[in-house]
Amino acid sequence: MAIIAARHAAKQLIYERMFKGATLGAAILVLLILGGVAASLLRGAWPALAHFGFGFVVHEVWNPVTERFGALAPMYGTVVTSLIAMLLAVPTGFGIALFLTELCPPMIKRPIGVAVELLAAVPSIIFGIWGLFVLAPILQKYVQPWLIHHVGKLPGIGSLFKGPPYGIGILTAGMVLAIMVLPFIAATMRDVFETVPAMLKESGYGLGATTWEVIWYVVVPHSRVAMVGGVMLGLGRALGETMAVTFVIGNAHRIGASLLAPGTTISSSIANEFTEAVGDLYTSSLIALGLLLFIITFGVIAVAQTMLRRLERRQLAPL
Amino acid sequence: MNIKNLRRLLLVMCATAGLSAVAGALEISGAGATFPYPIYAKWADAYRTLTGVGLNYQSIGSGGGIKQIKAKTVTFGASDMPLKPDELKAAGLLQFPMIIGGVVPVVNLKGIAPGQLKLDGATLASIYLGDVTEWDDPKIKRLNPKLNLPDTAIAPVYRSDGSGTNFLFTDYLSKASTSFKEKIGANTSVQWPIGIGAKGNEGIANMTTQTDGAIGYVEYAYAKQSNMTYALLTNKAGQAVAPSAQSFQAAAANADWAHADSYYLILTDQAGAGSWPITGASFILVYREPADPAAVDAALKFFAWAYADGAKMAADLDYVPLPPALITAVKKTWATEITANGHPVWSEKK
Numbered sequence: 001m002a003i004i005a006a007r008h009a010a011k012q013l014i015y016e017r018m019f020k021g022a023t024l025g026a027a028i029l030v031l032l033i034l035g036g037v038a039a040s041l042l043r044g045a046w047p048a049l050a051h052f053g054f055g056f057v058v059h060e061v062w063n064p065v066t067e068r069f070g071a072l073a074p075m076y077g078t079v080v081t082s083l084i085a086m087l088l089a090v091p092t093g094f095g096i097a098l099f100l101t102e103l104c105p106p107m108i109k110r111p112i113g114v115a116v117e118l119l120a121a122v123p124s125i126i127f128g129i130w131g132l133f134v135l136a137p138i139l140q141k142y143v144q145p146w147l148i149h150h151v152g153k154l155p156g157i158g159s160l161f162k163g164p165p166y167g168i169g170i171l172t173a174g175m176v177l178a179i180m181v182l183p184f185i186a187a188t189m190r191d192v193f194e195t196v197p198a199m200l201k202e203s204g205y206g207l208g209a210t211t212w213e214v215i216w217y218v219v220v221p222h223s224r225v226a227m228v229g230g231v232m233l234g235l236g237r238a239l240g241e242t243m244a245v246t247f248v249i250g251n252a253h254r255i256g257a258s259l260l261a262p263g264t265t266i267s268s269s270i271a272n273e274f275t276e277a278v279g280d281l282y283t284s285s286l287i288a289l290g291l292l293l294f295i296i297t298f299g300v301i302a303v304a305q306t307m308l309r310r311l312e313r314r315q316l317a318p319l
Numbered sequence: 320m321n322i323k324n325l326r327r328l329l330l331v332m333c334a335t336a337g338l339s340a341v342a343g344a345l346e347i348s349g350a351g352a353t354f355p356y357p358i359y360a361k362w363a364d365a366y367r368t369l370t371g372v373g374l375n376y377q378s379i380g381s382g383g384g385i386k387q388i389k390a391k392t393v394t395f396g397a398s399d400m401p402l403k404p405d406e407l408k409a410a411g412l413l414q415f416p417m418i419i420g421g422v423v424p425v426v427n428l429k430g431i432a433p434g435q436l437k438l439d440g441a442t443l444a445s446i447y448l449g450d451v452t453e454w455d456d457p458k459i460k461r462l463n464p465k466l467n468l469p470d471t472a473i474a475p476v477y478r479s480d481g482s483g484t485n486f487l488f489t490d491y492l493s494k495a496s497t498s499f500k501e502k503i504g505a506n507t508s509v510q511w512p513i514g515i516g517a518k519g520n521e522g523i524a525n526m527t528t529q530t531d532g533a534i535g536y537v538e539y540a541y542a543k544q545s546n547m548t549y550a551l552l553t554n555k556a557g558q559a560v561a562p563s564a565q566s567f568q569a570a571a572a573n574a575d576w577a578h579a580d581s582y583y584l585i586l587t588d589q590a591g592a593g594s595w596p597i598t599g600a601s602f603i604l605v606y607r608e609p610a611d612p613a614a615v616d617a618a619l620k621f622f623a624w625a626y627a628d629g630a631k632m633a634a635d636l637d638y639v640p641l642p643p644a645l646i647t648a649v650k651k652t653w654a655t656e657i658t659a660n661g662h663p664v665w666s667e668k669k
Contacts (some may be wrong), residue, residue, distance in 0.1 A: 275380025
C-alpha cells in the first residue's frame with residue numbers, strides 16, 4: 001500500500017514538473033518572440049536610423065525619389081486617428097456597457113450583446129471598404145460641408161475643420177477606427193460592470209440613491225481599473241490597424257492643420273509602400289517605421305500599466 | 320500500430336513524396352509585379368492544360384520580385400520598372416519586355432463625356448504640382464477651346480500604394496515638365512505636394528467618381544471596364560490621341576528598341592503620331608548563366624508560347640501584346656545571351 005502511494009507520488013511529482021516546465025516554456029516563448037521581433041526590427045531599421053539619425057523622427061519629408069525619409073507625418077497620423085477613435089468610442093462603449101448591465105430590459109439585452117460581439121468579428125478590410133464606399137460619400141456630401149461652414153468659422157477649434165471636403169482623411173479614419181474598437185471597449189466594460197456585486201448596488205439603492213448615483217458612485221469606482229484595461233485594448237487595436245485605415249485616410253505624407261485633410265499612419269505607409277519599395281534605404285526606412293510603432297505601442301502599454309497601478313493603490317487605500 | 324497500418328502509411332508517404340517530386344519538376348516559379356498578374360495567371364492556366372507544365376507566380380510587387388530573383392529563390396522575376404543596364408550586369412541578370420499596358424487620366428466633370436477633354440503632359444504636371452487649380456484655367460482652356468469648362472476646383476487623386484502605374488505616370492510627367500522632374504521625380508511612390516491618395520485602381524476610381532472636379536489616373540483595363548471619363552492626351556508628335564490597344568502598341572512599335580541597352584526603355588512619351596504617351600512594358604528578369612538551365616529553359620518555352628499564342632487572351636483582359644519585330648528581337652537575345660557552359664539554354668527549334 002505504502003509502495004503504491006510512493007510510486008504514485010513520484011509520478012505526480014514528474015507530472016507536476018513537466019507541467020511547470022511546459023508553462024514556463026510557453027511564457028519564455030512569448031519573451032523570445034517579442035525579443036526576436038524587436039531585434040529583427042532594429043536590425044532592419046538600422047541602415048535608415050544610422051543614415052538619418054534623430055532627424056528620422058522629427059522630419060516630415062518622405063520622398064522615395066531623393067531617398068529622404070522622415071517619420072513625423074505617419075507618427076502624427078497614427079496618434080491623432082487613435083485619439084479621435086478613443087474620443088468617440090470610449091463614451092459610446094461606456095454607454096452601451098452601462099445600458100446593457102444596469103438599464104436594459106431583459107428582452108433586448110441578449111440581441112444587443114450579441115450584436116456588439118458580432119461587430120468585433122467583422123474583418124477590418126470590410127470596415128475599410130465600407131468606410132470608402134459608404135461612409136466617405138456621406139461625410140463628403142453632408143457632414144463635412146456642414147462642419148466647414150459652421151464649425152470651421154469658429155476661432156481656435158475652427159482651424160481643425162477647414163479645407164475641401166474630400167470625404168476621406170484623418171477624421172474619417174478616426175471614425176472608422178472608433179467603430180472598430182467600440183465592441184472591444186463595450187464588451188470589456190460590460191463584463192466588468194457585471195462583476196460588481198449586486199449587494200453593493202442594492203445597498204446604494206437601499207440608501208435612496210438614484211440609478212445615476214449608483215452607477216457613478218458604486219459601479220464605476222468598483223470597475224475603474226478594468227475599464228482602463230478595456231480602453232487600452234481598444235487603443236492598441238486602433239494604433240496598429242492597417243487595412244481599414246489605408247482605405248480611408250487619404251495616404252498623404254503631410255501634416256495638415258485640419259482634421260479633414262488627408263494624412264497617413266505608420267502601418268498604412270508600410271502596407272502601401274513595402275511591396276514596391278526598391279533600394280535598401282527605402283526598405284530600411286519602412287522597417288524603421290515599424291520599429292517606431294512598436295515603441296509607441298510599448299509606451300502606451302507602459303503608461304497604462306503605471307496608471308493602473310496608481311489606481312489600484314488608491315483603491316486599496318482606506319476610504 | 321500494427322504492421323498492416325504501418326505498411327499503408329509508408330505507401331501513402333511514398334506516393335506523396337513521388338507526387339511532389341513530379342510537381343516540382345513541372346513547375347516554373349516566378350515572382351514580382353502585380354500589374355501583369357491577371358494575364359500571367361490566365362496564360363499559366365492555358366499552358367498547363369496544354370503541356371502539363373504549371374507556373375507558380377507570386378504577385379508580391381516589383382520590388383519583391385527583384386529581391387527574390389537576386390536571392391535566387393525563383394526562376395524568373397518580374398518588374399514594371401526596367402532595371403538599369405549596370406544593375407543588371409552587376410547581378411548577372413538579363414531582362415526583356417513581356418506585355419504592354421497603359422495609364423489613362425480620368426476625370427469627373429459635369430457635362431464632359433469620355434474622350435472630350437484634351438490634356439497634355441505639361442498641363443497634367445501643373446495640375447499635380449498644384450499650379451493649375453481650377454478647371455477653367457487658361458492652360459486647360461487653350462487645349463479645349465470648344466468645351467464649356469466650369470470654374471470648379473481641381474481635386475487631384477493619386478495612387479497611394481507603390482505601383483508601376485505610379486512609376487509610368489510620374490516618369491511621363493517628369494519628361495513633360497522640368498519643374499515636375501526637379502520637385503517630384505519618377506518612382507513607384509513619390510511625395511505628392513497636393514491631392515489625396517487612394518489605394519489601388521479601385522480607390523482612385525471611387526474617389527474620382529465621388530468628387531466633383533476630381534482627376535486621377537488608372538490602368539487602361541480598369542478605365543475601360545468601368546467606363547470612366549478618360550481624357551485625350553497630346554503626344555510628342557503633337558497629336559491628341561485616345562487610349563486604346565492600337566495607341567499603346569504604336570508607342571511600343573515606335574520606340575527605339577534596337578538601340579536600347581538590355582531593353583532598358585521606358586515607353587512613356589514616345590515619338591509617332593499614334594503613340595499613347597503613358598505606355599509601359601512589364602519586364603521579366605532571368606539569369607544569363609542560370610544555375611538550373613532546365614528551369615530557365617522551361618520558363619522561356621512558356622514565354623515563347625505566350626508571345627505566339629497568348630495575344631488573344633491578353634487582348635481579352637485589355638493588355639497589349641508586344642509588336643512582332645520586338646518579339647523576334649527578344650527571342651534572338653534569349654538564344655544568344657542565356658547560356659550554360661557556353662551553350663545556349665534555349666533555341667527556337669527545340
